[in-house]
Amino acid sequence: MSELRKDPIVDRWIIIAAERGRRPFDFKTEPEPPSSEGCPFCEGNEQTTPPEVFALRDGGPPNSPGWRVRVVPNKFPALAIEGELVRSGIGRLDRMTGVGAHEVIIESPQHADDLPTLPADHIVDVLSTYAQRTCDLHRDERFRYTIVFRNYKAEAGASLSHPHSQLIALPFIPELMKEKLDSAREHYQRKERCIFCDLLEQELELSDRIIYRNEHFVILSPFAARFPFSVEIYPLEHCHDFVAMDSTQQYDLADALQYVLNQYKTTLSNPPYNMTLQAAPNTIPRPGHPDYWGTIAYDYHWHLEIFPRLTKMAGFEWGTGCYINPVSPEDAAQHLSTNSQSLEAD
């Protein structure tokens, strides 16, 4: 079983997921099946995955064809769903048992599909699956945070090309999220305003980092972007968590996602990318529980982050936590906005 270990100096949990029987020198990833025939995520191959935990189906019993979106446990999970959450120390060191959930959201039965080219209804099915799985997992008192993410292409960490996302439910709030929550809370306590709403207001006024907007969402090129052409998608109206979206909002998010992922394809020659949902932590109240986020994080403002993998991380980035971005966010915004497509041919 995996083990969670806390860094004794910086506030960071690490998942030590040493697979039983795997030799520590074996870092080659399994070669991908050359066609859809051997793909475990394709319709008709349902028996080759662990049994599904959720599906949106037009018909058929579980683990058979007839689904639109299907969720299965990851075959090589980083954390195990079974087991008690036990905290222990070794002198000055802190650890807990590696309990959590690690699921794969198969976005379509068709191998050759891709998220941004799916019909809007189908993208909404995927988004709604993210929300339903998160809500279900947050009924489990052991889990404090669920991160949904999408790795596109091998260079971005995808081991299979069949369209899919993943989620990992964690028994702690990860470092980056804690920083964001702290920042939002501190601002709210001082000003009684949401820090994200304040920033969005200014960005909309300045407008040089706005890539796209529809009724409910805006796509931003972040002022201090870590990576070239990275974007953030925010709901325009304050909302702490994505699971609260109604159907109209889900359609608008699908539209925004389609917009930016298609822009990546045309403007940046279909690059590998990572997408992560920066959702609120598990907000189910636990009366009497000494939880860090005992109060519901209403002062947070959820968002999505997407970044193409165009640059390499090296010693400087790993050693400092600081990043060098070779493209100004204003240039990136201009190139990702439809009306400046012609710039590409400059």
Added chain:
Amino acid sequence: MSELRKDPIVDRWIIIAAERGRRPFDFKTEPEPPSSEGCPFCEGNEQTTPPEVFALRDGGPPNSPGWRVRVVPNKFPALAIEGELVRSGIGRLDRMTGVGAHEVIIESPQHADDLPTLPADHIVDVLSTYAQRTCDLHRDERFRYTIVFRNYKAEAGASLSHPHSQLIALPFIPELMKEKLDSAREHYQRKERCIFCDLLEQELELSDRIIYRNEHFVILSPFAARFPFSVEIYPLEHCHDFVAMDSTQQYDLADALQYVLNQYKTTLSNPPYNMTLQAAPNTIPRPGHPDYWGTIAYDYHWHLEIFPRLTKMAGFEWGTGCYINPVSPEDAAQHLSTNSQSLEAD
């Protein structure tokens, strides 16, 4: 000129280094010259680099052959050495001018050399160059922190294979370092002991994560390592900064470095790796200056971090700041210790 931008939510500075005239779509790195003939770092090609700022020489004038270690400004610097440090805001957003230093430490005149196979005297020359350049740059009041790092092989971010390290002097203390300094200070204020010394004491007692030690240094497999087979090298005796090393200590550090880098070669088939020196910040006192680290960081304990690049970062890591390490640090320690080399052939 570059610009430094602060993330408005998390405590992180980003270097926006949009190169003039570079098209934002051009992410191809220049192909490396196929042999040593076209290599700008080779002896005899001194005129193809910017003029040297430092060298250890057996003879010859600057920018001619005869050097053992040579330091030149990076031809494509992330920050510019000239210019005033000007802070400004755009409403709620913070930025400063991109001043700093970005230098290349050419470790040997010979193209085919490699740090761990150099004679001990020569490695000490390299370490002493790190220290001398850091001290020199820290006389500049604009610079708060200098990070020295080494990228080995293209997969770890090296654009030339000729043996070299780099340093970047920054007008701020980077996030990761600030967390370490805060942690050390907090512990010291509570206990009047160094947190690193306390941890080292326990690690030496437990011994299952100790890889190697000599008189002055110990190589650890960190309890909560972010990456498989990553190591940390600590001076056994408390010392806040590496520039304070005497010659005996430099020889012992050279020995430890040689040990671990040679172990990587034999045990992990010569993997790409990053090395970063986790030094103290610029500790030259600035009377009357409202500096964050106005007091000298004597409670800090410097160290080196080295990690082979064996795994891929994906959405989970970028979205959470949490890492999945597939090799237990105890296994890694065992495999990197000389006396268990035979395990490799299990």
